[in-house]
Amino acid sequence: MTPYVIALCALFTVTQQVPAREKCTCELNHSDKTFPHGKLQTVEGNVTECNSKITSQKTLELESLLLGLRRRLAQLNEDVSILETENDGQLYGVLSLYIIENERTEIRQLIEKLNSTTLGHSLLTNNTVHQLEDLKTKMLELEKFDTMQVVKGRRDNKRLKSELKVCQHGLNATVAPTQAPHGTCPHGKLLNITGPRVYTAGEYPGSYPYGAWGRDPKPEAGKESWYWLVMLTSSNIYANYVRLYSSLSALIIGVSTPGNVLIHSANPTTNTIQGPNNVLYGGALYYNCYNQDYLCRFNLTTKSVTTVQLPKGTRYNSKGNFCKLGECYSYTDLDLATDESGVWVIYTTTQDFGNMVLSKVEKGENPELGQTWRTSVYKQSVTNTFMACGVMYATRHVDKNMEEIFYSFDTTTGRENFNVGIFINKMSSNIQSLNYSPVDQMLHVYCDSYMVSYKVLFE
Incomplete structure (x- = not known):
């Protein structure tokens, strides 16, 4: 009798010895933790909120205010210089002072708006920094569940592609023209x-x-x-x-x-x-x-x-x-x-x-x-x-x-x-x-x- 047949006979004998009313149960222990879907949804919600608050419009608003203030200050300086050199028997001096006063009022209003905008942006920046640090911590925790190393693999692939692009650019580098082309323009720049x-x-x-x-x-x-x-x-x-x-x-x-x-x-x-x-x-x-x-x-x-x-x-x-x-x-x-x-x-x-x-x-x-x-x-x-x-x-x-x-x-x-x-x-x-x-x-x-x-x- 072969060993396989002996083993089957032994298994059959043991099975016959178990009373009919008793059942055999198994306990499965899974060593991995349950994936925190709720935490992932919270992270996604925080990212969406952050994107809605940090927009290019806010940066452009501040840039426009600074540019406008610079131009107004230059104009005020020019008008004051003209007033200082005027010698018209006070005929137009009052008008010049009135113009300068209006310019000062505009500058003051612009500075007030710039201050309030800067303060709002500063608070937004501080809040965003804390949010980003919190998001980074949570993403690192979630990355522990990446047992197949998918995220790490994608990150490595991205780095390798970047290095490859730099390498190809170096191999194919050409001398830049002294003047950028302007299409068919007959006039130049x-x-x-x-x-x-x-x-x-x-x-x-x-x-x-x-x-x-x-x-x-x-x-x-x-x-x-x-x-x-x-x-x-x-x-x-x-x-x-x-x-x-x-x-x-x-x-x-x-x-x-x-x-x-x-x-x-x-x-x-x-x-x-x-x-x-x-x-x-x-x-x-x-x-x-x-x-x-x-x-x-x-x-x-x-x-x-x-x-x-x-x-x-x-x-x-x-x-x-x-x-x-x-x-x-x-x-x-x-x-x-x-x-x-x-x-x-x-x-x-x-x-x-x-x-x-x-x-x-x-x-x-x-x-x-x-x-x-x-x-x-x-x-x-x-x-x-x-x-x-x-x-x-x-x-x-x-x-x-x-x-x-x-x-x-x-x-x-x-x-x-x-x-x-x-x-x-x-x-x-x-x-x-x-x-x-x-x-x-x-x-x-x-x-x-x-x-x-x-x-x-x-x-």
Whole structure:
């Protein structure tokens, strides 16, 4: 008899000896601790709360306050120096003192707001530091349950990939060019903005604070000297026509020929204008369609309108505006721009978390969106944008007299610059729209019902 048969017989014999009413039970002892799901949910909740409190807007708010204070202090110093050298028999001394007193009041208010903002940020920072230390401790405790070393493996993989990337970069390193390329720009690098060269209220002084104006970069024959104007004539939000002028002097003195080109008799209605950021290119007006996440193209000759659907999640109806500190410009979700290459549209989407997105608009009677670029600048930290030679420039509010071009994005290289540092002397506190004209390298600005233009200086 084989050993296996003997063992089975023995097992059978033992089984037969056990009384029928008794049962055999086993106790299982699991050495691992139960995973603390509740603690993990608490950590996730704390992370979500931390992300909601620490936003880029808070940093930009402090940065804007500091920038505004620096500009105001410089202006106050300049005005005091002028007062000290005045010798006009006290004719204008009282006025100068009044101006200085107003500037001191503005500075004091700004310092108070800066102090309260700094205090709030300091408290938030301290609380966040404690939260992060607590989160780190809890995550280290949770990592003990990673018996398969998955987390450690992922961390090691991430470190190895980083080292590999550095190694490859070193092997493929090339000498950087002395001058970054600027696409097909015939002018070179943008150096400065000078002026204003034109400052006029036109034929409706003070009547329509929101609007846009400029020249057609690709005009029809015989219309090379024409200018266009769009005024938001309904609630400072909507318009249903574009007004034309045969020359700059005609626009300044307020003589419109041939007058208004009507999109529709009703205002607003389907496919009429919403928002101030509009441009004219190739005899067609490009603008945000009324109450839609669509781009409209209105042919001034045929009076026909074609539309382009913007990407899913595009913010519209005043949900993705340009802003300055404590205030936003209503219905500036879409900004249309022109340059040497054609028409561009600047906007933001929910999936980009409020950062600006730039798309090229392909030419034609039925335009389409072409290549798209995503930036890392938050749209609500910007007051306006314009294009020049394939480079997008963004401005921000410094004070009532000054605007700064602080950011640029080069579509040729994909490079971003947050320190452009070009200042624009404003004629009014708010800029509702601005657009670059490649015809004469001018920047056309609409600010609080006034039309202003500046000269763009290139390298």
